Amino acid sequence: MTVPETVSAATMQAVRITAHGGPEVLEVVQVPVPAPAAGQVLVQVRAVALNNTDLWTRQGAYGLPGDPDALAGWRGPVDFPRIQGADVAGIVAAVGPDVAEDLVGRRVVIDPARYDAETPDANPVGLMGSEWDGGYAEHVLAPAQRIHDVTSSPLSDAQLAALPTAYGTALGMIERGRVRAGDTVLVTGASGGVGLAAVQLARARGATVLAVSSGAKLATVREAGAHEVIDRGADVVEQARTAAPDGVDVVLDVVAGQLVGEGLPLLREGGRWVIVGALGGHEVAFDVRRLYLHNIQLIGSSMHTPAHFDLLMDTARAGQVQPVIAATFPLGQAARAQEELGQRNHVGKIVLQP
Structure with a gap:
């Protein structure tokens, strides 16, 4: 399925960072809705959860090998401008030419990791919203093999968005431990x-x-x-x-x-x-x-493997955990939401909902 012209020609609201710094470097912009290429899926974002990774990527707090005080993102220098947001729950809006069309309309969660191999125990070496554009937007592109159908899950959109990084990282710790x-x-x-x-x-x-x-x-x-x-x-x-x-x-x-x-x-x-x-x-x-x-x-332990994420999605479909949502904000208030996250006065996840 190709993207309808009305979608590919449209613009969307997005929030991106243009440099390392405080919340002031987050800017709300209108950008073109991306079109899925071969092997890709376009997801309409229903909820995107915040993580400490968002703060540290914005701040450039990860350092570099041999230079721990260098300004850098999760895996090295950040290519600005960057749309942040690793944790996305949404609806498949369109698919690339070689992706099954029956995915369109399905409720999904995106595995935000890029791996060093196509094996169940591969290590994450990149993160959506850090090494490539993420879900602080009305739509986001993702590889089809990183899309997980959770249409049957009893969890809310915000709860599903809370899962990928936080629960994926926690499950990775539990499995490795x-x-x-x-x-x-x-x-x-x-x-x-x-x-x-x-x-x-x-x-x-x-x-x-x-x-x-x-x-x-x-x-x-x-x-x-x-x-x-x-x-x-x-x-x-x-x-x-x-x-x-x-x-x-x-x-x-x-x-x-x-x-x-x-x-x-x-x-x-x-x-x-x-x-x-x-x-x-x-x-x-x-x-x-x-x-x-x-x-x-x-x-x-850094995040999860593909096998860990599969286990997590089984948990989500069965509703075996109930993620705690501390607060929700509209997408345009991403800077305020990140400030709230940085104050650490909350319990649970802070979520943006376009």
Whole structure:
């Protein structure tokens, strides 16, 4: 199916960044609606969720190998202008000439990753909204093989949009950390998007979940599925030791920093510490003897594999998790939404709805 002339000739509202900087570099513009080429699908965006990646890409906070203070995006220099937004739920509006036409009209979620191979366990090496244009727009292009039909899902558009990066990243941590039913799991940063997803997914897997959060957010984190909540305003390690006197099997960590060195002794023999972020700082120091003497594994985890994403979409179609939506904003208020995200006063996901 080719794109109708009325679609290909139309314009759409989009929000893009033109340089690294604060929210002021986000500009609302009218741009042409893109036309799908061979192997591509055009999706009408119903909801696009925000992630810390949006903030850090805008800020250029990722650094470069050998130059950690360099301004860069997720995988290197950003090609400006860039339409942000990795997490899209929407309706297929048109397809490229070699894509099945029966996709048109289907409710879908886009896997936002670009992989280093076409295998189930491939590693993500690029991200929609960072390395190519994303979903801060009324329409977005995506490869047909990254489109997942979720027409049967009971989740709302906003809830579906909350899944790809946060829940995909959390599921990647859980899979790489080999979380099993009966494990005791400690989740840091549990009120954020990835942390709250990790709480829900680990609980659904049958693990006992200890979740680190703070203040008024503790009750919401408990309601989301945590068996025990730990206030990060006090001694986190001591509280975790009290809650799990026999130790922890897996730590799902979005914070890193000082906590890694202090918390490593919490792990049982053969335990796994999985790190997916560095909210607490990117420099880590720990007693390496605690690592090798106890057969502990320190695991880096970046997003998900195609196999992980397939599992996540099965979860979405079955409605096995209920993503928490903290707030929704119209597309034109993307800068305000990013400011809200950066203040970290919310629990759950912030979503734009064109």
